[in-house]
Amino acid sequence: MGIGTLVAMLVTTLVVIGVLATQETYSLFLPGLLQGAWLTIQITILGALLAVVMGVLAALSRLYGPAPLRWLATVYVEIFRGTSALVQLFWLFFVLPQFGILIDAFSVAVLALGLNVGAYGSEVVRGAIGSVARGQWEASIALNMSRAQMLRRIILPQAFVAMIPPWGNLFIELLKSTALVSLITLGDLAFRAQQMNQTTLKTVPIFTLVLLIYLVMSLAITIGMRFLEQRASLGLARGRSA
Template sequence: MWIRMLAAMLAATLLLILLLSLNDEYWLFLPGLLQGAVLTVEITLLAAIVAIFMAFVAALAKLYAPLPIRWLSSAYIEIFRGTSALVQLFWLYFVLPQFGVSLDAFVVAVLALGLNIGAYGAEVVRGAIISVARGQWEASVALNMSRGQMLRRIILPQAFAAMIPPWGNLLIELVKSTSLVSLITLADLTLKAQQMNQTTLKTVQVFTLVLLIYLAISLTVTIAMRVLEQRAGQGMTRGKAA
């Protein structure tokens, strides 16, 4: 039911964008804003990959790695959760060159947002892993599984279902955080909107379209995560029945 409702909202949002584009005052801005939206989606997808990778690495390191690596993992999580994403973005873009490391703005955007969301995601992954029933751990030990086998075959598949809802929230936050990259000269959706507004002063038209485009992107992410959550839940149900 929820997926159908979200799909209906997405369809209504896209239809509204289409209807507005029939008006010349809105159509004038739509191609440029869609071009910025493409960059926003690209950053979102790549940063999400970085975030998911870092979340799993940091969570598993914090739980099972030798003590020095646990400290390093904890330091990463606390630093990136405890400081502003904007400051992290500026630090990578403006401060790193002072140490002889210059990165392209697009790379900085992906890394900064990915590392920031990954730090929050690490705690989601860690919490999901330790929430798996103790009996599952004991059964894995009784089957003489190694820790890697235990995690891969028993623990992570069960923890995965618990991770999906909070990860959905984190990915929505990631979509919204992409607006920060306009501050390091990337022509994303937000920067395109600011430039158009400054040159035309058509604030209502520009930012109405921007709002609807961001909503469409966020609804798409939400629907994808709900579908994934539903399938994971069905898999868990079949597993228990078996």
């Protein structure tokens, strides 16, 4: 979908929320849901930061690390990609305390979701580094660059552009999986919805608003990543000229 369509969809969604908010059955729930949405946003942003760090670290260790580091990174990626996010969340939340490690629910949420998405992200980073044209690697060797110089100056800046769209998808996955944290007692958007639903039984307005709020957040991520992609690919002679 073009960026124009996406912006149009975002505006439409906001207008729909605005119109609904004029009705009392809906406006009643909006403040509480927005509070929950704020927690969702916090978890998403912190989780995304952790995911990017873990993704880059795991990818670089798998590509260039010494053998033990390489195995460690492979085990990390396989475990977090191989099991379900909810199981990971519960494992960190219920099992770690048994080993004497007590962390609060918010940190568990950020940790579990960040590590989970980071494992997928490491494959994205690996793929993007692999997609840089062969000539670029050869030219860097010919110019007698060290491996660190080659990565930092030549390879990563080009790989960065190729990474943006798949990372955008992963960030949306992350946003959506934050709904899971409601199951470990955190008061995010999904949790508030359930709570309000149980006390008022006004299911239709509550869940309609929740879906619309999530839609706004994912559209915002998609649009943001598109802009980033446009900015990052300036000056790269790639693809069709605009």
